[in-house]
Amino acid sequence: MMGIALIALVGGKAEGGQEVLPLIPWPVEIERGTGQYVLAGGAQVCYGPGAQELADLMVAELEKTTGLKLASPAAADLGERVVVIGESATLPSNLSPPAFPEAYLLQVTADSVVLAGGDRAGLLWAFRTWQQLLHEEQGQWSSPAVFIRDYPRFPRRSLLLDPARNFLSLDALKRQVDLLSAFKFNVLHFHLTDDQGWRFESKAFPRLQEVGGEGRFYTQEQLRELVAYAQARGVTVMPEMDMPGHSTALLAAFPELSCSGKPVEVSHTVGIHPNALCPAKEEVYEFLQPLLAEVAAVFPSEFIHIGSDEVMATDWEQCPACDKLLAENSLEGKKGLHAYFLRRVSEIIVGLGKRTLAWDEVTEFAPAGVVIQAWRRQSWAEVAARQGREAVVSPILYTYVDYNRLLLPLRRCYSFDPVPAGLLPEEAKLILGGGANLWGEWATEDRLDLQLYPRLLALAEVYWSPPEQKNYPDFLLRLDQVRTKLEAQGVRFGDVNPAMVWDTVKLVGKGVQIAAGMLVK
Template sequence: MRTATFQYFIIFLAQGHLRLEAGIDRPKGCVRMRNILEEKMKKGMMKVVLAFYILFCCALAGAAQQPLPLIPFPAEVEFAAGAFRLDEKTSLVVSPADSAELKTIAGILQDKVRTGVGISVPMSEAGMKAGKSISLELVSDPELALHGGESYRLKVSADGIRISAVQAHGLFNGTMTALQLLEAGKGEVPCLSIFDYPRFSHRGILIDPARNFLSVAMVKQVIDKMSQLKMNVLHFHLVDDQGWRFESKIFPKLQQIGGATGYYTQDQLRDLVAYGQARYVTIMPEIEMPGHSRAMLAAYPELTCSGEKVEVAAHRGIFTTTLCPGKPEVYEFLDKLLKEVAGIFPSYYIHTGSDEVAARDWESFAPNRELGENLRQKGNKGLQCYFINRVNQTFLGMGRRMTVWDEMVDCLPEGSRVQAWRSIKAAETAVDAGHEVVVSLINPWYLDYPEWLWKLKKVYKFDPVPAGLGAEKHKLIAGGEGCLWGESAPEETIMPKLFPRIMAIAEVLWSPEESRDWRSFKCRKKSVQKIFEDQGVKFFLYFPLGPF
């Protein structure tokens, strides 16, 4: 048995080497060879051979082409002979040449190539010219248009790198692919062609400065790194029981009392929005209501049913002090506040939380009881449904839409999105009702939980689409998010908690489902992790006790 196993392994190595020398896509070639092995060997040394296989795929550097160091992995890749080598004579060209948006993209690429590769690439004001170049071109391309504005083509030849797209967002995505290739190869990139597009439109990260305030510099670092992974939504959990982080000109006591431990001025928030827009990251704010609102109510206690004074929460937990659904002045307050928030954040969706409402005084408040008599659902749940649907009128009036957590799945407001966090069943219920869903299940996409609990492989293997969902309903799964809640995430732990698991989530949300492969991801992760480490990202996972 040992002799036969060894012979199969030698044949496997030889076949793999020939395929790689022929220029076949390394990760797909590795998958094919793995399948051959699995068919040949059903027992005995299988695990040992597969272990050697993984080492072979990742380490065969001198004899053949290495796995493309790309996360997320593109939809389609074709290799050609030769390589492009970046040097000081390479120019950077945009077309149309007078596009300020394209020049911004080119400037970001210039900065990152200078710091990551050590070569300054000048911008050519004269357009295309003889010699090596990196070109960013807006084009008319029906196939790209079919896959949306984030799709792109990237072609590498000995003379340069050409990135084309029908919209600027696609060009930015292409530059991030080119950047990973350039940084991994220290300026040398194999000749190839890539056709790429996202699987989902919403590819997000949640960060939570409400519980642990984060500096503007840290928020920008998160935006920068997520954009390199083609993630495009920063879910910004700005308020909760423990803190209010949005400066309100209309209701200044919100930050004076609720934001005593730190808040963002409106100028800082506009700066963050612009920083994200330049990197095609939308910042979606979350203003929690009616629960998780103790910091708001410490400033304006008259918005509770009892009117009693409360303090900003000093510890984690679910608190019983909430906004009062039976007080008209609550809706007047929120209408003004939400319009002020929308004036800072252009995001089409604004999150209102609406989760974990544990009010104890609603049914003892006479106007609530009167209101409840005419509601389909009784008790606190009926009052909460009334509350969130009434607040939704402000959103509809602004031409915006609300996102809510899945506790509201049985009484969703018109036009709202659901964020499923407790179970995939909530996603199915929302889709059946015709609502879009963002999936971020606590197990395994809550990144405040330690990696020894939600391991990288488990994160990678999770898919946000419920099993058996039909093609038409599949379209209602907008995407997903990795959520990093702040109770146990002070600033110095943000990057170690995000990485490397956010790399896995990025690939799940971008790459075609049929092309995802755990072993291929492991091979590529090593190279891409080195790129981020060279940029200063810490991967050491510091979890005292996780979120417990």
């Protein structure tokens, strides 16, 4: 009888008659129980030491979802990082929190919901999983009985958003942070500067936002608000300040920092621009040091991403200062200049107590400690790992969700394996994870959902779930249910959109071969 109730509760059925649990990403271990936990007004959110702030978040989110305002008493007999939702705060004796980062246990019985985390993030992810199971039917909120033990495959799971190309409001960003947190992404990769706009308020150099941002930027106060909002939801905001290329907006404010010093204007077109900072001018580093110090003070992120992709830098070839730098340091060509620039900027970032992330163009010459983000091809992560260097992956052919779904179908996102084949186990450990990239050229605020969903959910599972548990047909069944829930919350799911011509041009422009058969899979 209970089993039948359970089936009715969660809706759809997989082949063979077993009900589908609407979980994305799929957990490491799951045991199905019988029966369900019914959430009623008499329940409390009882928390052990160190979990009050998360218990408050749970109470607030549960009230928003269910209308039930639950009490949240501290319960000294609960362990650290343990929350019990129910009418009494009893922790089953067989349960103890896992001891490693982001890991969690979730036990749902007819009596209670027990959430236990290896750390703050783990406890939060336990709650996120339970929220996915929580379901309303005829005014009654309940979740099926389960025991779940879970932890991520990779420590970094990111989404790149790009307000440099299309400005995004703080509300739109917070809304995407909520969704990232719901699916256990833990990094918002925030592309704050590019040829088309400078979005970071500098108090030292206000011309950056006034001229380079054309007045559209985030104040430091707004950014701190976003950082705190995201942090509370398990998401770190990592700034990307793209340099030495992709810097037209910066140079519109400070043209003297390029080789020629010629005035330029903020770009309003797409494509790769030749403007770049001059690596040989000492004033470039005198400018970047206080600027990056401001960035470091606003973002507690371990990493500052400095882009370093697509450096055309035609200026560098006709610059006496660059020639002199090459000669004096026995460097060769553009690569030599780029390597010098990267070393100087990395020293600034390390001096600020941070680490440097950069796109894969710098893999062959980056100083030790710089982490590579592979985007052109995943094999750059392989090159990095073979050097003993850490890497994250977001290759164009699997994770560029700014492309339409003919060019990047859901199935291909799901099929992605972040660890390049052929790495030794100790090299594979250097792959810290990866992300989805939603570049902003065409991603206006009202298109974000359509580009991200459902493909971001496939990538959630790619970066979290054990590869041997991945199963595309099963994912699609769960996606159906998750989609129904998300659409009820106002999330818009995209279908194949007609921006085909742009996508094709962009891919060719980036030097990626469009293989036959890639268009529709």
